[in-house]
Amino acid sequence: MSIELLWKKAVTAQNAGFPSKAEKYCHDILGRNATHSNAIHLLAALYLEKKQPEKALKLLDQYIELDPASPDAHSNRGNALHALGRFGESIAAHRTAIKINPSNAVTHYNLANSLCQINDINSAVETYRFAIKLDPTLPQPYSNLASILSELGLYQEAEEKALHAIKLCPEYIDAHYNLANAIREQGHYSRAIKAYLQVLSLSPNHCDALCNLGLTLFTVSLEEAAKTLSHAITVNPAHSLARFYLGVALEESGNIGQAVEVFSKLDNTDTVDRERLSSWEYVRKNRTKNTxxxxxxxxxxxxxxxxxxxxxxxxxxxxxxxxxxxxxxxxxxxxxxxxxxxxxxxxxxxxxxxxxxxxxxxxxxxxxxxxxxxxxxxxxxxxxxxxxxxxxxxxxxxxxxxxxxxxxxxxxxxxxxxxxxxxxxxxxxxxxxxxxxxxxxxxxxxxxxxxxxxxxxxxxxxxxxxxxx
Missing domain, CATH: 3.40.50.150 (Vaccinia Virus protein VP39)
Structure with missing residues (x-):
């Protein structure tokens, strides 16, 4: 079978949703022609999808030597570096891609994600906004921008951006979660509860949504809060925030024995857990009947x-x-x-x-x-x-x-x-x-x-x- 035919089969397999077949064809091609640039790039993309960024990065470096002016290669290289936690290099790679092709909204979006990781929040916000300007139909920049805006305390705009992401992609779980958080931070607790329930209808074991719903339910019922937080630690027993507040809800609702058991599973050698527990002990000792x-x-x-x-x-x-x-x-x-x-x-x-x-x-x-x-x-x-x-x-x-x-x-x-x-x-x-x-x-x-x-x-x-x- 000729290399040309192998390449057609690789592309067909990838487009049909058979990545393992596409990967095999790429390996067959590269076994016969180690510098086949298209096979190198497709195989790198396949490794990225399989969450094997080390292998992808090696191939992308090889591809860029063959075609240094490829914006997609530099952008994918940025994605591989991001996955490896090498955020500074990821930012540089995405910026190289943008210099070659300034109009690719996805590259700007990925750049913003890496900027978030180095806590360059202002630049990340600006970059998400520019990605949206380039392609207003992409839901991901709206959703991630909503998350960042909530961190910045701009809850109303965060709510608007999350709603826009949901309008573009009604079952976008992250967008629904970011919407719920923005609503909660504004003090609209009934609406926040409904929004968290919507997240859980799409992803029943979304542990962070369960935790935040449980915290919100403190405004309704300690029993309901405890029930939801218990579900959260069933999904993820290591979720210490949910476990701590489950203990608080149980103790406040009179279930002392259960609370003691829940608190006992927090890690007293961990600073975060220890200081949460010390806070609760301080409250216990200093509250009165009038508190x-x-x-x-x-x-x-x-x-x-x-x-x-x-x-x-x-x-x-x-x-x-x-x-x-x-x-x-x-x-x-x-x-x-x-x-x-x-x-x-x-x-x-x-x-x-x-x-x-x-x-x-x-x-x-x-x-x-x-x-x-x-x-x-x-x-x-x-x-x-x-x-x-x-x-x-x-x-x-x-x-x-x-x-x-x-x-x-x-x-x-x-x-x-x-x-x-x-x-x-x-x-x-x-x-x-x-x-x-x-x-x-x-x-x-x-x-x-x-x-x-x-x-x-x-x-x-x-x-x-x-x-x-």
Whole structure:
């Protein structure tokens, strides 16, 4: 059989959905002509499909020596390097492909995926958007962009992009999952539950969807939450987040023995598991009969604001895109003061890099009863406190860092009086929680002799509500 006929059979087999036959024909061709470029490239693509990127990369390097101007070869080389975790090289390969053929939307999409892996989020967002511009019919860039936008706190746009992906591909599981997450982060819990159920109708054992549905069901029923989280760890016994919150749901619903058994299977030598468990132990020891256990972030803010004094300053520290301050503003006609540099964290926090959570200095559009004070806390708070002499009625402190929280509490201390309500957004759960907002508050409490009560905890939201008395 001639090489030409073997090649036709290889292409026919590939197009008909018989990759193993196509692979055999390619090997037969290369056994007779080791530089047959088409067979090399097809075989590389077949290895990529079989998740054998090492073999694919070797062939693609060989092909590029024969045809260095092939954009598809450079793009596939980028995909192989991405699969191998060599993201910097993957980015370079995709950029070479784009230089040769700037109009290939799939290559831009793959480039964006690699940019995400090196945490170059701004470039990834820009590249996903450009891929969409080049080919608005591709669902994948919309879905992945939705995921990134949720990470950036742009939940409404994330929802829109996920919906667009679903419109293009109604059974696209990742898009449905990203949609559910975006809806949940906006506090639309009933809609989020329906969206997670849609994911599970397409993929019944989608463990992350089961976990996030279980967390959302804390707003409905601890029993339903526990049932769903139990399903999640049945699917994946190593899913420690689902296991931890299953333990919380069981204990809170009175199933102490089952909770102990679930908690016992977490790894106390693992920092993440250990600090989740230490958070729960802290809550156990410090809650009282008057401490409310709250299901979600927005209910925490609502409860805390409702019991805060009717007079005094209302402040939020850490505004970002304004999700929580909009919610607070919707509960009152009083003036609310938000403080943020909009440049992200001024120092690294755990695994997060300096500058994370930046809006690139973009101040969000906010309700009329919100005043924003742009800049670092140490620069904006002193003149603010010179101008406004009232005590602090309510403060939502969402600045993550020990250093930032310490600055806030030291500057606010003379205005923190009997009845002041403080909400801390990252008080618990995180691997470094005992060195973050929690530590800053404990130091301030001792320094200023504050008598305090924990009047609320939200395990899902990592929040604590504290009243000064």
């Amino acid at each position: 409310r256990m709250i299901s979600d972030t927005f209910s925490t803010l609502s409860y805390a604001f409702d019991i805060s004094p009717n007079e005094g300053l209302i402040c939020e520290f850490g505004v970002r895109h304004g999700t929580s301050i909009r919610f607070i503003a919707g509960m009152t006609t009083r003036k609310i003061h938000g403080f943020d540099s909009f440049l992200g964290l001024p120092e690294a926090w755990g695994d997060e890099q300096i500058g994370v959570y930046s809006t690139n200095a973009v101040v969000p559009d906010l309700p009329k009863n919100v005043d924003i004070h742009v800049g670092s806390f140490e620069k904006t708070l002193p003149p603010f406190l010179d101008r406004f002499t009232e005590t602090i009625a309510f403060a939502n402190i969402d600045c993550d860092l020990y250093s930032s929280t310490k600055i806030i509490l030291n500057l606010l201390a003379p205005r923190i009086k009997n009845g002041t309500i403080l909400v801390f957004d990252e008080y618990l759960i995180n691997p470094t929680w005992q060195s973050d907002e929690y530590k800053a508050f404990q130091e301030a409490r001792k320094k200023y002799n504050w008598v305090t009560d924990y009047i609320g905890f939200c395990m899902v939201g990592k929040q604590a509500v504290i009243r000064i008395r």
